[in-house]
Amino acid sequence: xxxxxxxxxxxxxxxxxxxxxxxxxxxxxxxLFVVDLVFYSWGEPMLVLLMxxxxxxxxxxxxxxxxxxxxxxxxxxxxxxxxxxxxGLLGFFKYVGFxxxxxxxxxxxxxxxxxxxxxxxxxxxxxxxxxxxxLFLIGLSKKVLIANEMGALxxxxxxxxxxxxxxxxxxxITAYTFQIYFDFSGYSDMAIGLGxxxxxxxxxxxxxxxxxKSITEFxxxxxxxxxxxxxxxxxxxxxxxxxxxxxxIINIGVVWFLTGLWHGASWNFVxxxxxxGIILVIEKSFMLKLLKKAPAVVSxxxxxxxxxxxxxxxxxxxxxxxxxxxxxxxxxxxxMMHGSIVSCITGYIPLLIAAALVSTPLFSFIYHKIKSRAVxxxxxxxxxIAALLLCTASLxxxxxxxxxxxKF
Amino acid sequence: xxxxxxxxxxxxxxxxxxxxxxxxxxxxxxxxxxxxxxxRMLAExxxxxxxxxxxxxxxxxxxxxxSDHIPARNFFVGLNADFELASGRNGxxxxxxxxxxxxxxxxxxxxxxxxxxxxxxxxxxESIDVPVYMTVIPSSGYANSSKLPLIHEDxxxxxxxxDFAKGLxxxxxxxDTADVLIRxxxxxxxxxxxxxxWTSRGAYECYKALGKKMGFEPVPxxxxxxxxxxxxxxxxxxxxxxxxxxxxxIELWHNTRQSKDAVTVEIKDGSDIKTNNGYxxxxxxxxxxxxxxxxxxxxxxxxxTNTDVEDGTLVVVKDSYAxxxxxxxxxxxxxxxxxxxxxxxxxxxxxxxxENADGVLLLYSLDNLSNDPYLSNLF
Numbered sequence: 001x002x003x004x005x006x007x008x009x010x011x012x013x014x015x016x017x018x019x020x021x022x023x024x025x026x027x028x029x030x031x032l033f034v035v036d037l038v039f040y041s042w043g044e045p046m047l048v049l050l051m052x053x054x055x056x057x058x059x060x061x062x063x064x065x066x067x068x069x070x071x072x073x074x075x076x077x078x079x080x081x082x083x084x085x086x087x088g089l090l091g092f093f094k095y096v097g098f099x100x101x102x103x104x105x106x107x108x109x110x111x112x113x114x115x116x117x118x119x120x121x122x123x124x125x126x127x128x129x130x131x132x133x134x135l136f137l138i139g140l141s142k143k144v145l146i147a148n149e150m151g152a153l154x155x156x157x158x159x160x161x162x163x164x165x166x167x168x169x170x171x172x173i174t175a176y177t178f179q180i181y182f183d184f185s186g187y188s189d190m191a192i193g194l195g196x197x198x199x200x201x202x203x204x205x206x207x208x209x210x211x212x213k214s215i216t217e218f219x220x221x222x223x224x225x226x227x228x229x230x231x232x233x234x235x236x237x238x239x240x241x242x243x244x245x246x247x248x249i250i251n252i253g254v255v256w257f258l259t260g261l262w263h264g265a266s267w268n269f270v271x272x273x274x275x276x277g278i279i280l281v282i283e284k285s286f287m288l289k290l291l292k293k294a295p296a297v298v299s300x301x302x303x304x305x306x307x308x309x310x311x312x313x314x315x316x317x318x319x320x321x322x323x324x325x326x327x328x329x330x331x332x333x334x335x336m337m338h339g340s341i342v343s344c345i346t347g348y349i350p351l352l353i354a355a356a357l358v359s360t361p362l363f364s365f366i367y368h369k370i371k372s373r374a375v376x377x378x379x380x381x382x383x384x385i386a387a388l389l390l391c392t393a394s395l396x397x398x399x400x401x402x403x404x405x406x407k408f
Numbered sequence: 409x410x411x412x413x414x415x416x417x418x419x420x421x422x423x424x425x426x427x428x429x430x431x432x433x434x435x436x437x438x439x440x441x442x443x444x445x446x447x448r449m450l451a452e453x454x455x456x457x458x459x460x461x462x463x464x465x466x467x468x469x470x471x472x473x474x475s476d477h478i479p480a481r482n483f484f485v486g487l488n489a490d491f492e493l494a495s496g497r498n499g500x501x502x503x504x505x506x507x508x509x510x511x512x513x514x515x516x517x518x519x520x521x522x523x524x525x526x527x528x529x530x531x532x533x534e535s536i537d538v539p540v541y542m543t544v545i546p547s548s549g550y551a552n553s554s555k556l557p558l559i560h561e562d563x564x565x566x567x568x569x570x571d572f573a574k575g576l577x578x579x580x581x582x583x584d585t586a587d588v589l590i591r592x593x594x595x596x597x598x599x600x601x602x603x604x605x606w607t608s609r610g611a612y613e614c615y616k617a618l619g620k621k622m623g624f625e626p627v628p629x630x631x632x633x634x635x636x637x638x639x640x641x642x643x644x645x646x647x648x649x650x651x652x653x654x655x656x657x658i659e660l661w662h663n664t665r666q667s668k669d670a671v672t673v674e675i676k677d678g679s680d681i682k683t684n685n686g687y688x689x690x691x692x693x694x695x696x697x698x699x700x701x702x703x704x705x706x707x708x709x710x711x712x713t714n715t716d717v718e719d720g721t722l723v724v725v726k727d728s729y730a731x732x733x734x735x736x737x738x739x740x741x742x743x744x745x746x747x748x749x750x751x752x753x754x755x756x757x758x759x760x761x762x763e764n765a766d767g768v769l770l771l772y773s774l775d776n777l778s779n780d781p782y783l784s785n786l787f
Binding site: 001005006007009010011013014015017018042043044045046132133134136137340343344346347348349350351354377380381383384385388389390392393394395396397398399400401 | 415416418419420422423424426427428430431434446448461462463464467468470471472474475476478481484485487488489491495496497498499500517559560561562649
């Protein structure tokens with residue numbers, strides 16, 4: 001079940017809120033546990049068993065480790081076993097197909113059968129982190145009103161092929177840049193908002209990443225929970241920067257290889273991770289100092305171009321498609337766009353501008369400048385109503401499929 | 409609760425109130441099984457059993473069921489269309505809003521099918537020995553270019569039609585009516601505002617142009633009395649979801665000199681046969697989409713007989729644009745046999761022979777001709 005669907009918004013959520021508030025306080029988490037199982041089992045009912053297994057393993061391991069604190073060896077053994085089981089589940093469900101395909105490519109004579117395992121929803125997030133109304137609505141609007149529309153523009157640009165020229169291709173990948181940010185941060189906002197509805201605090205996951213002045217800063221502002229996790233559980237345990245420059249570079253390499261692979265089981269994600277790893281090493285060695293001295297325009301442009309180009313690597317799982325698109329970005333199909341994509345892109349200009357503005361803290365800044373309680377109250381309430389109506393309208397529209405004898 | 413505190417919680421109340429009321433309405437309101445706007449059956453409540461539940465089919469179907477039956481669905485779909493229009497995305501549902509309340513489907517694109525269809529028609533004309541006439545109706549957006557919105561895709565109808573005509577060969581008499589339609593569009597309404605079809609007026613202008621090439625004398629306009637029907641919302645209207653656009657009028661042109669019971673329309677769908685006195689099927693005027701009032705819309709084979717006319721037999725191979733013009737052509741041909749290749753699966757050349765036809769007219773809109781895969785069934 002996805003947050004931005006009728007079934008979630010107008011069925012699951014109201015019922016959950018209702019059940020939550022009629023449950024006596026001490027049983028509320030039990031209520032949440034049960035409705036969560038319904039939530040997770042919605043798309044793939046049988047895979048919820050996997051999740052229950054994982055929950056059980058971790059729950060029991062934690063208790064065993066807790067009561068055996070004194071017996072170091074035993075506690076450690078339980079810990080290692082639980083890690084192996086957890087990574088085993090993740091590895092099997094997320095990466096087994098990828099490993100098979102790659103081995104077959106490198107060593108064709110092996111001819112391994114490639115297992116098609118359908119990925120249980122949320123397993124990546126779930127393994128990392130068995131991890132208020134306004135925030136939820138902001139997230140919903142980001143997802144429905146901006147991300148989905150930017151996705152439609154990006155699709156149209158790719159479908160227009162060589163007609164987009166370099167200009168259209170850059171607009172297209174910019175649209176994708178917005179899509180991925182508003183999709184992901186919208187979803188994070190919704191999750192944080194929902195968490196707060198039921199008394200759970202989650203850390204902020206995005207902090208206006210596209211206003212960064214370096215890639216180092218970008219990764220402090222983008223998907224903060226992931227960056228934190230890799231720093232604390234991979235980079236620092238490997239020795240971080242405490243064991244000399246050579247070792248530090250290797251550690252960075254490992255972290256970014258894994259970061260790439262975490263995003264998806266395909267080599268382009270590894271490429272994308274390594275791309276940022278290399279940029280970060282370069283920034284650490286000398287670039288950051290230069291960027292500090294440079295005018296703000298230069299450092300913003302530098303960061304944006306690298307980020308936007310990074311999304312090209314992220315998007316294309318097929319390397320030859322990626323090559324064609326990169327060539328187009330650099331003028332292989334001419335500079336100007338022509339054909340039907342021109343009017344399509346022109347129509348999206350207002351939304352592109354809106355997306356760019358919402359990517360900055362501008363509106364938040366203005367809102368917090370307002371001293372008058374009355375004015376903020378009007379903004380809050382009118383904004384809530386507008387967001388609810390427009391998001392519902394957009395979702396309703398996507399299910400509106402005139403089956404007209406249009407051609408006839 | 410103090411007013412200030414109440415105000416602070418108001419956005420949360422609005423949110424919760426909205427989702428709860430929406431859910432209650434969803435349960436309470438009666439469910440339609442058919443959407444006349446979309447012309448399709450809406451999803452039915454899914455079957456619930458252990459099999460559908462554990463496979464996830466039930467959940468998936470429930471999603472669809474819910475989306476198809478949300479409260480105030482038309483209001484929300486319209487709101488979204490209005491919002492898209494206001495934020496610069498005119499044409500997002502495939503329909504442009506032009507000036508004077510005109511809705512224009514986006515232009516036809518160049519296809520291989522169009523060129524292949526020219527080849528099929530060329531070979532068909534070579535296989536029979538009666539004259540074959542062909543005309544292509546350009547799109548509403550092309551004929552009304554001055555009413556198009558500022559930003560729109562190019563309507564290259566003239567180019568496409570002329571490329572198509574080049575492939576027809578010398579046995580086909582191609583009648584270019586696009587010029588006439590453009591010229592007259594400046595003065596009169598030749599296309600509906602809310603539908604992709606042409607009006608009776610548009611068909612009449614084309615009828616006059618055809619007369620010159622096909623050698624018949626068109627009945628002058630003065631001999632017709634025009635009946636006007638209001639409240640027509642066409643397919644462009646349904647697709648656009650721009651509900652504020654005002655409805656069209658449909659004109660039914662009656663020949664004042666026609667004798668009673670002179671005209672019979674006989675419709676054949678497989679073995680079903682139904683007959684009607686006159687060209688117009690008035691029960692169709694009760695529907696939102698009233699265009700099928702003309703010879704009852706799409707059917708496999710339709711025979712139109714006008715006993716006021718002495719002779720002449722014309723075979724018309726067509727799409728739905730022909731339904732408006734056939735009542736005019738029927739003023740000059742005693743028998744018209746109208747075949748729709750989407751439903752009629754036998755050779756047209758057989759009809760030509762068995763009916764001893766004087767000629768064949770192929771009449772298609774450009775958009776349809778560019779995509780129609782059935783012309784290979786001509787012979």
